[in-house]
Amino acid sequence: MSDPLLRLDDVYKSYGDERVLSGVSFEMETGDVDVVIGPSGSGKSTMLRCVNRLTEIDSGAIYLDGDCVTDADTDVNELRKQVGMVFQDFNLFAHLTALGNVTLGLRKVRGMEKSAAREKGYEHLEQVGLLDQADSYPAELSGGQKQRVGIARALAMDPKLLLFDEPTSALDPELVGEVVDVMRDLAAEGITMLVVSHEMGFARSAASDIVFLDGGEIVEHGPPEQLFENPRADRTREFLGRLRTEHEEG
Amino acid sequence: MGAETQESASAAGGRTVRARAADLTDQPLTALAVAVFWAWLVVRWTNDFLLDGSLAPRGTSFFPTAPIEFAASTLSGVAADLGVFGLPFRWLAGLVGFVAASVPYLPELATGVWVTVLLTVSGIAFGFVIAVPLSIARVYGGTITRSVALAYTELFRGTPLLAQLFVLYFATPLSIYIRELPAVGTGFVPAQAFWVAVVAFTLNSAAYQSEYIRSALNSVPEGQLTAARSIGLSKVEGIRHVVLPQGLRYAIPGWSNELVYLIKYSSLASFITVRELFEQADAIASETYRYTELFVLAGLLYLALVVSASLLMDAVERYVAIPGLGTSGR
Numbered sequence: 393m394s395d396p397l398l399r400l401d402d403v404y405k406s407y408g409d410e411r412v413l414s415g416v417s418f419e420m421e422t423g424d425v426d427v428v429i430g431p432s433g434s435g436k437s438t439m440l441r442c443v444n445r446l447t448e449i450d451s452g453a454i455y456l457d458g459d460c461v462t463d464a465d466t467d468v469n470e471l472r473k474q475v476g477m478v479f480q481d482f483n484l485f486a487h488l489t490a491l492g493n494v495t496l497g498l499r500k501v502r503g504m505e506k507s508a509a510r511e512k513g514y515e516h517l518e519q520v521g522l523l524d525q526a527d528s529y530p531a532e533l534s535g536g537q538k539q540r541v542g543i544a545r546a547l548a549m550d551p552k553l554l555l556f557d558e559p560t561s562a563l564d565p566e567l568v569g570e571v572v573d574v575m576r577d578l579a580a581e582g583i584t585m586l587v588v589s590h591e592m593g594f595a596r597s598a599a600s601d602i603v604f605l606d607g608g609e610i611v612e613h614g615p616p617e618q619l620f621e622n623p624r625a626d627r628t629r630e631f632l633g634r635l636r637t638e639h640e641e642g
Numbered sequence: 643m644g645a646e647t648q649e650s651a652s653a654a655g656g657r658t659v660r661a662r663a664a665d666l667t668d669q670p671l672t673a674l675a676v677a678v679f680w681a682w683l684v685v686r687w688t689n690d691f692l693l694d695g696s697l698a699p700r701g702t703s704f705f706p707t708a709p710i711e712f713a714a715s716t717l718s719g720v721a722a723d724l725g726v727f728g729l730p731f732r733w734l735a736g737l738v739g740f741v742a743a744s745v746p747y748l749p750e751l752a753t754g755v756w757v758t759v760l761l762t763v764s765g766i767a768f769g770f771v772i773a774v775p776l777s778i779a780r781v782y783g784g785t786i787t788r789s790v791a792l793a794y795t796e797l798f799r800g801t802p803l804l805a806q807l808f809v810l811y812f813a814t815p816l817s818i819y820i821r822e823l824p825a826v827g828t829g830f831v832p833a834q835a836f837w838v839a840v841v842a843f844t845l846n847s848a849a850y851q852s853e854y855i856r857s858a859l860n861s862v863p864e865g866q867l868t869a870a871r872s873i874g875l876s877k878v879e880g881i882r883h884v885v886l887p888q889g890l891r892y893a894i895p896g897w898s899n900e901l902v903y904l905i906k907y908s909s910l911a912s913f914i915t916v917r918e919l920f921e922q923a924d925a926i927a928s929e930t931y932r933y934t935e936l937f938v939l940a941g942l943l944y945l946a947l948v949v950s951a952s953l954l955m956d957a958v959e960r961y962v963a964i965p966g967l968g969t970s971g972r
Contacts, residue, residue: 444872446868446871446872468871469874469875469876470874472871472872472873472874473873473874476872476873477869477872479865479868479869479872481865483863483865483866483868483869484869485866485869485870485884486866486888486964486966486967487884487887487888487891487964487967496870496873496875496883496884497873497874497875500875500879500883501873501874501875501879529964529965529966529967530966531964531965531966531967532965532966545873546872546873549873549874
């Protein structure tokens with residue numbers, strides 16, 4: 393049997409005295425779209441940032457395609473070429489146009505020629521529906537457009553895995569849809585995605601699995617229909633109940 | 643999508659031509675005055691240094707003084723005729739008389755301006771080359787690099803520039819080394835004292851510039867470097883391709899201050915015998931005893947240099963402006 397694309401093995405992480413992840417173990421296969429949900433402070437973002445080592449774990453191990461990426465001698469830059477990341481607050485390079493944002497990694501990390509990088513950059517901007525904004529600077533884009541450029545920037549590196557860290561949390565409600573639509577397209581194209589998000593619509597329609605994280609532990613892990621309709625754990629049921637109430641009130 | 647891509651590409655090409663004179667300044671009259679000033683300087687220098695005085699003999703003014711003196715005396719005549727009401731004319735006559743008296747000194751002062759410009763530009767440019775790594779060390783360095791950079795900055799900001807000049811010129815063998823270099827002090831190449839001053843200004847200005855750049859780097863949001871690292875750039879590459887292009891833009895307004903300071907502080911080089919503008923004015927004044935005229939004139943020339951520098955940096959800021967980045971907000 394081949395290795396899973398991503399495997400977390402008993403991962404622990406603390407910030408000072410505060411334990412954020414306590415023994416997280418988790419696997420996903422190529423083509424999976426897994427959505428991580430959980431109350432704020434439950435360690436969702438930390439879990440994601442450990443995968444591309446923006447955060448270093450305390451103990452345990454993380455494997456990408458069978459290779460342990462948490463060894464001290466792993467080249468983090470090599471790892472990050474294979475794992476793209478989309479941020480909650482976009483973090484677009486403020487001095488570059490949309491196209492410049494997408495091509496910077498191609499040119500400086502992949503070493504592509506300027507013209508080839510542009511060509512590929514345009515392709516990925518088209519993929520997120522922003523070909524006409526290629527020459528706009530981040531400050532000239534709406535939040536939803538910024539996040540779509542952020543997705544194109546991550547996609548351009550042809551990652552094996554795309555990490556989404558609450559990609560719609562910083563958006564005005566009316567702009568969430570365009571980003572979710574792009575993510576749904578990517579899921580349909582078979583791109584492997586690990587998504588921290590409370591977008592229930594996306595989770596129900598596009599996710600292969602839902603992971604419920606609480607207090608730094610994976611409480612429940614299963615397909616969306618099972619986890620949403622028949623949650624096994626009380627904590628999951630309680631959290632989903634709270635989330636629904638918020639939605640209805642909102 | 644081939645054709646579409648081509649179109650977008652040419653649109654992007656057109657956008658890079660953003661420099662139009664009108665976009666670079668909102669003070670067209672000042673810009674005109676500065677242009678006239680520099681045209682005069684360049685013609686003067688070309689005549690004196692390159693053409694061997696073929697337009698006007700070296701040290702001789704381009705402008706005849708006789709008509710200006712005539713204008714001054716006419717104005718005094720008018721003032722005398724008008725009695726009490728002639729006061730404004732008497733002031734005007736005094737001003738024109740000052741111009742007439744100044745014109746003969748301008749050529750020699752222009753030579754001083756050349757040395758001042760050379761000193762300032764070298765000091766600021768070499769200083770910048772040191773200041774960028776220094777500020778990066780301050781912001782991103784480890785404990786040791788950071789303390790070394792801090793110690794350097796505090797040493798050069800904390801001691802008088804004049805003391806630094808004296809130590810370098812009198813207490814180190816630097817000027818002897820420089821004097822032995824080929825070409826120093828012959829033809830266009832200034833003598834060793836000038837180069838010692840360049841070294842001092844470089845070291846001193848690097849300290850000040852690094853402070854301006856450091857605070858600008860600090861104002862680049864942390865997420866920018868995180869995003870750079872997330873696409874696989876190393877820390878150094880991330881700083882180079884993402885943090886610096888933004889930080890240096892933020893630094894321009896503060897950094898322009900340092901340029902303005904250095905233009906005026908370069909007059910301290912006169913203490914180690916460099917014949918820059920101030921020293922030149924002082925030398926002429928002690929021969930002619932026209933101290934007021936010469937120092938007012940030197941002051942005006944410094945003012946013209948400072949206004950030029952402000953205008954230039956304003957234009958640079960506008961030229962590299964990016965929507966949503968920095969103060970110009972265009």
